[in-house]
Amino acid sequence: xxxxxxxxxxxxxxxxxFARHGYHAASMDEIAGQADVSKPMVYSxxxxxxxLYLAYIERTGRQLLDRLEHAAGAEDLPLERLRARITEFLxxxxxxxxxxxxxxxxxxxxxxxxxxxxxxxSRIVAAVRRMVQEAGLxxxxxxxDGMAHAIVGAGESLxxxxxxxxxxxxxxxxxxxxxxxxxxxxxxxxxx
Amino acid sequence: xxxxxxxxxxxxxxxxxFARHGYHAASMDEIAGQADVSKPMVYSxxxxxxxLYLAYIERTGRQLLDRLEHAAGAEDLPLERLRARITEFLxxxxxxxxxxxxxxxxxxxxxxxxxxxxxxxSRIVAAVRRMVQEAGLxxxxxxxDGMAHAIVGAGESLxxxxxxxxxxxxxxxxxxxxxxxxxxxxxxxxxx
Amino acid sequence: xxxxxxxxxxxxxxxxxFARHGYHAASMDEIAGQADVSKPMVYSxxxxxxxLYLAYIERTGRQLLDRLEHAAGAEDLPLERLRARITEFLxxxxxxxxxxxxxxxxxxxxxxxxxxxxxxxSRIVAAVRRMVQEAGLxxxxxxxDGMAHAIVGAGESLxxxxxxxxxxxxxxxxxxxxxxxxxxxxxxxxxx
Amino acid sequence: xxxxxxxxxxxxxxxxxFARHGYHAASMDEIAGQADVSKPMVYSxxxxxxxLYLAYIERTGRQLLDRLEHAAGAEDLPLERLRARITEFLxxxxxxxxxxxxxxxxxxxxxxxxxxxxxxxSRIVAAVRRMVQEAGLxxxxxxxDGMAHAIVGAGESLxxxxxxxxxxxxxxxxxxxxxxxxxxxxxxxxxx
DNA sequence: GATGAATGAGGATTCATTCAT
DNA sequence: CATGAATGAATCCTCATTCAT
Numbered sequence: 131x132x133x134x135x136x137x138x139x140x141x142x143x144x145x146x147x148f149a150r151h152g153y154h155a156a157s158m159d160e161i162a163g164q165a166d167v168s169k170p171m172v173y174s175x176x177x178x179x180x181x182l183y184l185a186y187i188e189r190t191g192r193q194l195l196d197r198l199e200h201a202a203g204a205e206d207l208p209l210e211r212l213r214a215r216i217t218e219f220l221x222x223x224x225x226x227x228x229x230x231x232x233x234x235x236x237x238x239x240x241x242x243x244x245x246x247x248x249x250x251x252s253r254i255v256a257a258v259r260r261m262v263q264e265a266g267l268x269x270x271x272x273x274x275d276g277m278a279h280a281i282v283g284a285g286e287s288l289x290x291x292x293x294x295x296x297x298x299x300x301x302x303x304x305x306x307x308x309x310x311x312x313x314x315x316x317x318x319x320x321x322x
Numbered sequence: 323x324x325x326x327x328x329x330x331x332x333x334x335x336x337x338x339x340f341a342r343h344g345y346h347a348a349s350m351d352e353i354a355g356q357a358d359v360s361k362p363m364v365y366s367x368x369x370x371x372x373x374l375y376l377a378y379i380e381r382t383g384r385q386l387l388d389r390l391e392h393a394a395g396a397e398d399l400p401l402e403r404l405r406a407r408i409t410e411f412l413x414x415x416x417x418x419x420x421x422x423x424x425x426x427x428x429x430x431x432x433x434x435x436x437x438x439x440x441x442x443x444s445r446i447v448a449a450v451r452r453m454v455q456e457a458g459l460x461x462x463x464x465x466x467d468g469m470a471h472a473i474v475g476a477g478e479s480l481x482x483x484x485x486x487x488x489x490x491x492x493x494x495x496x497x498x499x500x501x502x503x504x505x506x507x508x509x510x511x512x513x514x
Numbered sequence: 515x516x517x518x519x520x521x522x523x524x525x526x527x528x529x530x531x532f533a534r535h536g537y538h539a540a541s542m543d544e545i546a547g548q549a550d551v552s553k554p555m556v557y558s559x560x561x562x563x564x565x566l567y568l569a570y571i572e573r574t575g576r577q578l579l580d581r582l583e584h585a586a587g588a589e590d591l592p593l594e595r596l597r598a599r600i601t602e603f604l605x606x607x608x609x610x611x612x613x614x615x616x617x618x619x620x621x622x623x624x625x626x627x628x629x630x631x632x633x634x635x636s637r638i639v640a641a642v643r644r645m646v647q648e649a650g651l652x653x654x655x656x657x658x659d660g661m662a663h664a665i666v667g668a669g670e671s672l673x674x675x676x677x678x679x680x681x682x683x684x685x686x687x688x689x690x691x692x693x694x695x696x697x698x699x700x701x702x703x704x705x706x
Numbered sequence: 707x708x709x710x711x712x713x714x715x716x717x718x719x720x721x722x723x724f725a726r727h728g729y730h731a732a733s734m735d736e737i738a739g740q741a742d743v744s745k746p747m748v749y750s751x752x753x754x755x756x757x758l759y760l761a762y763i764e765r766t767g768r769q770l771l772d773r774l775e776h777a778a779g780a781e782d783l784p785l786e787r788l789r790a791r792i793t794e795f796l797x798x799x800x801x802x803x804x805x806x807x808x809x810x811x812x813x814x815x816x817x818x819x820x821x822x823x824x825x826x827x828s829r830i831v832a833a834v835r836r837m838v839q840e841a842g843l844x845x846x847x848x849x850x851d852g853m854a855h856a857i858v859g860a861g862e863s864l865x866x867x868x869x870x871x872x873x874x875x876x877x878x879x880x881x882x883x884x885x886x887x888x889x890x891x892x893x894x895x896x897x898x
Numbered sequence: 899g900a901t902g903a904a905t906g907a908g909g910a911t912t913c914a915t916t917c918a919t
Numbered sequence: 920c921a922t923g924a925a926t927g928a929a930t931c932c933t934c935a936t937t938c939a940t
Contacts (some may be wrong), residue, residue, distance in 0.1 A: 152346070153346075154344070154346030154347060155346060157912085157913065157914085158913075158914060158915085159912095159913075159914090167921095168921065168922045168923080169914090169915085169916095169922085169923095170915090170916075170917090170921070170922060170923090171920090171921065171922080173914090173915070173916080174920090174921085178914080178915080179913095179914065179915090272487075272490060272494075273494075273498065275483070276480060276483055276484070276487075276490070276495065276498055277498060277502070279479045279480055279482070279483040280476040280477075280479055280480040280483075280498070280499070280502055281476065282479060283475045283476045283477070283478055283479020283480065283482075284472040284473065284475045284476035284479070284506075285472075285475070286475055286479070287471045287472055287474060287475020287476070287478070288468060288471055288472040288475065290471070290475075291467070291468055291471040291472075292468070295464075295468075298464060298468070302464075302465075303468065306465065306468055306469060306472070306509065306510065307472070309509035309510075310469070310472055310505070310506050310509050312509070313502070313505030313506060313508060313509045314476075314502050314505060314506075316505065317498065317501035317502050317504070317505045318498065318501075325902095325903085349929080349930065349931090350930075350931065350932085351929090351930080351931090359904085359905095360904065360905045360906080361905085361931090361932080362904075362905060362906090362932085362933075362934085363903080363904060363905075365931090365932065365933080366903085366904085370931080370932080371930090371931065371932090536730065537730075538728065538729075538730030538731055539730060541933085541934065541935085542934075542935060542936085543933095543934075543935090551900095552900065552901045552902075553901085553902095553935090553936085553937095554900070554901060554902090554936090554937075554938090555899090555900065555901080557935090557936070557937080558899085558900080562935080562936085563934095563935065563936090656871075656874060656878075657878075657882065659867070660864060660867055660868070660871075660874070660879065660882055661882060661886070663863045663864055663866070663867040664860040664861075664863055664864040664867075664882070664883070664886055665860065666863060667859045667860045667861070667862055667863020667864065667866075668856040668857065668859045668860035668863070668890075669856075669859070670859055670863070671855045671856055671858060671859020671860070671862070672852060672855055672856040672859065674855070674859075675851070675852055675855040675856075676852070679848075679852075682848060682852070686848075686849075687852065690849060690852055690853060690856070690893065690894060691856070693893035693894075694853070694856055694889070694890050694893050696893070697886070697889030697890060697892060697893045698860075698886050698889060698890075700889060701882065701885035701886050701888070701889045702882060702885075709923095709924085733908085733909065733910090734909075734910060734911085735908090735909075735910090743925085743926095744925065744926045744927080745910090745911085745926085746911090746912075746913085746925070746926060746927090747924080747925060747926075749910090749911065749912080750924085750925085754910080754911080755909095755910065755911095
């Protein structure tokens with residue numbers, strides 16, 4: 131098996147372990163065992179538990195960003211692009227439950243690693259902020275930033291809620307979220 | 323020092339440790355040391371690391387709920403009550419940074435303890451859901467539930483953002499969040 | 515409650531704890547708690563866990579020896595005295611299960627305390643040895659000593675067996691043991 | 707050093723520690739140190755202190771049973787077989803003082819582990835009981851069982867006595883014990 | 899005399915990490 | 920390149936024992 135493939139396999143297994151137990155409780159023994167690789171192998175590939183974790187975060191984050199980026203074409207109308215991106219976001223969450231869980235959970239906890247994860251989140255927030263500002267309304271930079279964070283937080287929470295409600299159709303959730311985002315933008319602009 | 327006071331002191335110290343390192347990485351040795359108490363003392367008071375953690379969550383959660391409950395009088399108008407509660411929420415977050423961090427962080431991670439924390443969050447969500455439903459608009463139970471989660475998630479994210487922006491006046495954030503909530507309720511009701 | 519009575523109560527409770535968990539696993543906390551006495555009390559009375567244990571052994575051993583001594587009158591025939599003593603022995607074992615268990619169990623294990631317990635046992639063995647020698651047969655001192663140990667060991671084992679066989683009448687066991695002892699004495703004397 | 711050899715070495719060292727201090731007081735630190743192995747090594751080999759202990763009991767017990775079994779050939783006369791087995795038993799006790807001490811001591815104490823040891827002892831008792839019953843005398847099942855326990859107890863006690871009397875030749879003790887067993891069988895059969 | 903409160907010391911166990919092969 | 924084997928360092932937790940009151 132080529133090295134690249136093995137690396138991906140290890141990352142998959144590691145992601146599952148992190149999602150199941152959290153960073154600290156996941157053990158390198160378990161990960162190596164489930165990947166059918168010796169532990170020194172894992173260390174030779176990733177250096178340390180922390181680096182392995184970061185590599186997983188990085189890969190998952192990049193996948194998410196890529197999908198969001200390519201979800202909408204430049205020629206689409208703003209509303210269509212928003213809807214497309216939200217749809218893509220929920221699709222990603224559904225397809226990568228482990229990755230999503232790790233990304234989201236660790237965004238909030240374990241201080242030492244938070245910075246790396248925060249970076250990913252901040253890129254999403256930045257995109258949302260741009261979107262808010264490009265709506266053409268009169269919104270201060272500060273308000274745009276704050277509202278962008280609120281929008282992202284709402285999306286995370288909504289996604290988690292939906293993940294545990296298999297019966298709710300994705301389209302419905304997309305609808306809600308689209309409307310929420312639109313309303314949020316208007317709310318951010320409304321004068322005193 | 324009376325026992326009750328020492329218990330509170332230990333909880334404070336424990337909260338700081340949990341906030342700094344997360345549940346797993348925080349060590350009982352560190353907590354006992356910083357509380358200027360021997361480890362067996364901590365065990366005699368709280369039984370185990372897990373119980374100590376739960377005691378902290380419980381205390382912090384109760385404080386938050388109490389404040390939210392008493393923030394608004396029954397005679398206030400709905401909008402006033404909403405604003406009062408949000409103000410209180412942000413005040414709590416500001417005053418109890420450690421507690422908030424632990425509550426919020428562990429809501430998302432560390433599987434074994436998540437249940438206890440999830441319980442607190444779900445009570446807040448339930449209150450928000452009732453609020454959504456009592457707005458008098460035509461909203462399905464499902465939509466109300468989903469939107470309540472989105473609102474809570476937005477609030478959490480907004481609070482965290484604000485915590486790192488000392489210069490932003492609380493009133494401003496309250497304003498945004500109030501508007502966001504109102505908009506969210508309307509959005510949940512809007513037909514296709 | 516007078517001190518003497520409290521001491522006895524503590525000893526009783528301690529004996530039960532030692533019988534249930536063994537010396538090491540029995541905890542002073544448990545003993546003090548069950549005797550409804552504070553721990554410093556126990557220490558003031560007995561000094562240390564080891565001393566408490568020895569005090570229990572001592573009391574129980576003395577009780578056993580007393581009963582064996584007074585079981586038979588000097589005017590009885592040798593066989594009657596043997597039977598009376600064995601009967602008394604089994605009665606003691608039945609009435610003082612905890613004490614017997616501790617006495618017997620610790621006779622074999624826990625090195626540091628073995629000496630004290632061994633002393634009690636050796637007094638019983640000595641009595642048996644005298645009995646063997648007084649049988650009037652030609653038996654070397656060594657053989658008498660060895661056989662006395664064998665006889666005592668047989669009795670211990672038989673008593674334990676009987677303790678778990680509630681349906682077996684004591685008289686029957688006494689009979690067996692009397693015969694065994696007699697046979698053993700004869701066996702010890704038999705030439706090559 | 708191959709793994710198998712190291713396992714045996716650890717077992718030897720552990721046996722010595724258990725014999726010296728008893729199960730509870732023996733520490734894994736001490737055992738690992740004396741075996742010149744790190745503690746995690748011991749855990750990787752045996753899993754836990756309890757498992758280490760059981761492994762030792764198991765090994766020692768099997769050795770004893772094996773030796774008793776092969777001590778006598780099927781073609782030997784009953785008396786010769788009895789003598790051969792007793793000789794073997796004493797030889798084992800002499801050669802494996804630690805093992806014998808642990809086996810014998812823990813047969814009587816420490817509740818949680820007693821079962822495993824009791825099993826070994828009960829197999830020996832069963833063999834003795836069969837021997838008693840095959841003597842051709844009229845003996846009730848109950849009497850045979852009780853007497854078998856008495857015989858085993860006598861042997862244990864006699865062996866311990868002998869262990870501290872280096873000057874007493876083994877042959878002599880064997881002789882006594884053989885006669886005692888014979889006498890015991892007859893005693894069990896004798897009518898009222 | 900009596901105790902609630904406190905602790906020093908140590909025990910079992912686990913884990914990330916690294917050589918020797 | 921790959922690994923089996925090994926460990927230093929922590930971690931949670933318990934317990935016999937003792938003051939200050």
